[in-house]
Amino acid sequence: MSEKTEAVQMENVTSNSGSLSISKFHAKSHFWGRLTLWSVIILTLTLPMYLSFGLGHHPGWNVILTGFVAYAAIVAVVWVVEPISYYPVLGVSGTYLAFLNGNIGNMVLPSAAVAQEVIGAQPGTEKGEVTATLAITGAAIVNTTILVFVVLGGSVLLTVLPDNVLVAFDYVLPAIYGGVIAQFAIQKPSWGVAGIVIGLAVNLGPIPQAFETFLCVFGTIAACLMLDKMNKDKKEVA
Amino acid sequence: MSEVMELANSGMLWAIASVIVGIVFFQAFKFMSLASKASGSVGMTKKDVRAAVRTGAISSIGPSFAIVIIAISLISLIGNPVALIRIGIIGSAPIETVGATLGAQAAGSELGTDSFTKQAFTAAVWVMCLGGMGWLIFTALFTKSLGKIQKKASSTPKRMSLFKVVSTGAMIGAFGYLGTSQMIVGLGASAVLLVSAVSMPIIMAIAKKYNMSWMKEWSLGLVVLIGLILGYFLG
Numbered sequence: 050m051s052e053k054t055e056a057v058q059m060e061n062v063t064s065n066s067g068s069l070s071i072s073k074f075h076a077k078s079h080f081w082g083r084l085t086l087w088s089v090i091i092l093t094l095t096l097p098m099y100l101s102f103g104l105g106h107h108p109g110w111n112v113i114l115t116g117f118v119a120y121a122a123i124v125a126v127v128w129v130v131e132p133i134s135y136y137p138v139l140g141v142s143g144t145y146l147a148f149l150n151g152n153i154g155n156m157v158l159p160s161a162a163v164a165q166e167v168i169g170a171q172p173g174t175e176k177g178e179v180t181a182t183l184a185i186t187g188a189a190i191v192n193t194t195i196l197v198f199v200v201l202g203g204s205v206l207l208t209v210l211p212d213n214v215l216v217a218f219d220y221v222l223p224a225i226y227g228g229v230i231a232q233f234a235i236q237k238p239s240w241g242v243a244g245i246v247i248g249l250a251v252n253l254g255p256i257p258q259a260f261e262t263f264l265c266v267f268g269t270i271a272a273c274l275m276l277d278k279m280n281k282d283k284k285e286v287a
Numbered sequence: 288m289s290e291v292m293e294l295a296n297s298g299m300l301w302a303i304a305s306v307i308v309g310i311v312f313f314q315a316f317k318f319m320s321l322a323s324k325a326s327g328s329v330g331m332t333k334k335d336v337r338a339a340v341r342t343g344a345i346s347s348i349g350p351s352f353a354i355v356i357i358a359i360s361l362i363s364l365i366g367n368p369v370a371l372i373r374i375g376i377i378g379s380a381p382i383e384t385v386g387a388t389l390g391a392q393a394a395g396s397e398l399g400t401d402s403f404t405k406q407a408f409t410a411a412v413w414v415m416c417l418g419g420m421g422w423l424i425f426t427a428l429f430t431k432s433l434g435k436i437q438k439k440a441s442s443t444p445k446r447m448s449l450f451k452v453v454s455t456g457a458m459i460g461a462f463g464y465l466g467t468s469q470m471i472v473g474l475g476a477s478a479v480l481l482v483s484a485v486s487m488p489i490i491m492a493i494a495k496k497y498n499m500s501w502m503k504e505w506s507l508g509l510v511v512l513i514g515l516i517l518g519y520f521l522g
Contacts, residue, residue, distance in 0.1 A: 068324055068328055069328060071325060074324070079430070081321070082314075082430065085310055085314040086423050086427040087427055089307055089311075089376055089423060090423050092306060092310075093372065093420060094420075095303060097413040097416050097417075099300075100408070101413070103299070106294075106408070107406070107409065108394045108406040108409050108410040112393045113413045113417075115393040116389045116411075116413070116414035117417050117418065119389045119392075120386050120414050120417075121421070123461040124418055125421060126457050127457075128424075132422070132425055132430070132433060141430055141431075142318055142321070144433065145314070146315070146318055148377050149377060149426075150315075150375075150376065150377070152354055156351070156354070160342070161343070167338055167339070168331070168335050168338060168339055175329045176330060179322050182318055183322045183326075183336055183340045183343065184340065184346070185315075185343055187340040187341065187343030188343040189315040190312065190316075190344065191347045191348060192351040193308060195348075196351070196354070196355060196375055197371070200362065213519065213522065217516075217518035217519040218363050218515065220479040220514045220515060220521070221514060221518075222388075222465075223476040224480070224510055224518075226462055226466035226469055227484040228483045229462050229466075230463065231483070233459050235487075235488045237459075240459050243463075244460050246463075248460075248463035248466060248467035248468070249467045249470075252471055262464055265464035266457050266461055266464070267460070269456050269460025270452075270460060272456070273456030274453070274456065
């Protein structure tokens with residue numbers, strides 16, 4: 050019923066000059082979204098190709114494959130899970146924007162959600178999608194501008210900073226990992242413990258380095274599936 | 288190490304980074320114009336359009352600074368243009384650090400050390416770029432059919448919940464491995480890891496209690512700052 054009224058409203062307003070119907074908006078979003086994404090895909094391949102074959106620093110396909118397989122073991126599930134889980138909030142146009150810009154959980158989604166509340170648009174509706182798209186474009190422009198300024202100035206900062214400050218940057222990795230692990234562990238304590246125990250076992254055990262990440266990731270997945278099942282069984286008994 | 292940074296900041300890399308950033312800006316302005324033109328057909332006024340863009344812009348300032356604090360740490364490891372590309376397009380600083388670490392390790396090297404040669408840098412760039420392309424390719428190919436996939440996935444809630452366990456487990460496993468590999472580096476790194484692990488939930492709890500969502504956005508940036516300060520005194 051509400052969909053019908055929306056459709057009627059849509060027809061009334063599309064007669065305005067210079068406006069797009071939502072289906073034309075989607076068609077144009079697909080065209081420009083795909084064009085921009087494929088351009089960036091080609092450019093991101095150009096970068097390592099240039100280093101490998103333009104300058105001759107090729108480390109060998111074996112090395113690249115070993116690193117990529119280890120990395121893919123971590124992120125490959127996310128390539129598929131993220132676009133699917135965020136689609137109802139982002140819609141067609143928002144998806145193209147969000148996955149080019151990244152920082153979806155910490156920037157894109159909050160921006161879109163606040164804007165939808167300001168406008169009074171429901172997520173998942175056409176109005177919600179247009180609102181989210183507008184908010185994400187605003188966020189993307191601000192974020193990229195700040196990033197460009199910092200990256201341009203950041204190198205100057207690095208040459209100006211004294212050595213003992215630069216040494217402190219060695220502790221960025223443990224800080225990031227400690228914070229992220231704690232964030233997971235506080236939501237799912239038993240899963241966090243499983244990850245740390247398996248991580249320690251893999252790190253200290255006599256395992257070839259190439260297999261360490263793989264083993265730890267899949268060991269933890271298995272442990273989490275088991276813990277999840279145990280948890281559900283307990284609930285069923287209770 | 289300095290030779291590698293010279294390569295990492297060379298002209299051609301800056302040129303590629305500039306074009307990529309140009310496309311990111313172009314896409315944002317193109318979609319802003321498209322959505323603005325479509326706004327009338329969903330019952331939005333021009334005032335609504337401006338409010339939506341402004342809200343998005345304001346909301347992104349907090350996260351942007353948090354992102355940028357971590358981005359600076361990435362600059363010291365892989366140089367400015369590559370950091371700009373990796374953070375500017377899909378990817379977050381922690382996960383890109385993972386990609387760079389794994390690429391360097393595959394080349395038998397360690398980020399930020401003398402063993403990080405030009406070949407190791409190239410390997411790290413390959414792994415980061417190939418890894419980041421997964422999202423772009425999936426989105427470019429399957430956004431059209433995502434609506435249908437979403438319907439199917441939610442029609443079987445059991446499969447979806449299992450899938451979520453698998454992906455969360457993969458992330459915990461990855462960070463469990465990387466975190467513990469930092470713990471065996473030395474006492475200083477272990478201390479920073481422990482302090483961050485304690486700080487993060489405290490920051491989150493304070494943000495939740497006083498309803499400060501900006502603090503949630505700043506949480507990882509703050510934790511890194513705490514790590515840097517602690518690291519400075521540890522030397």
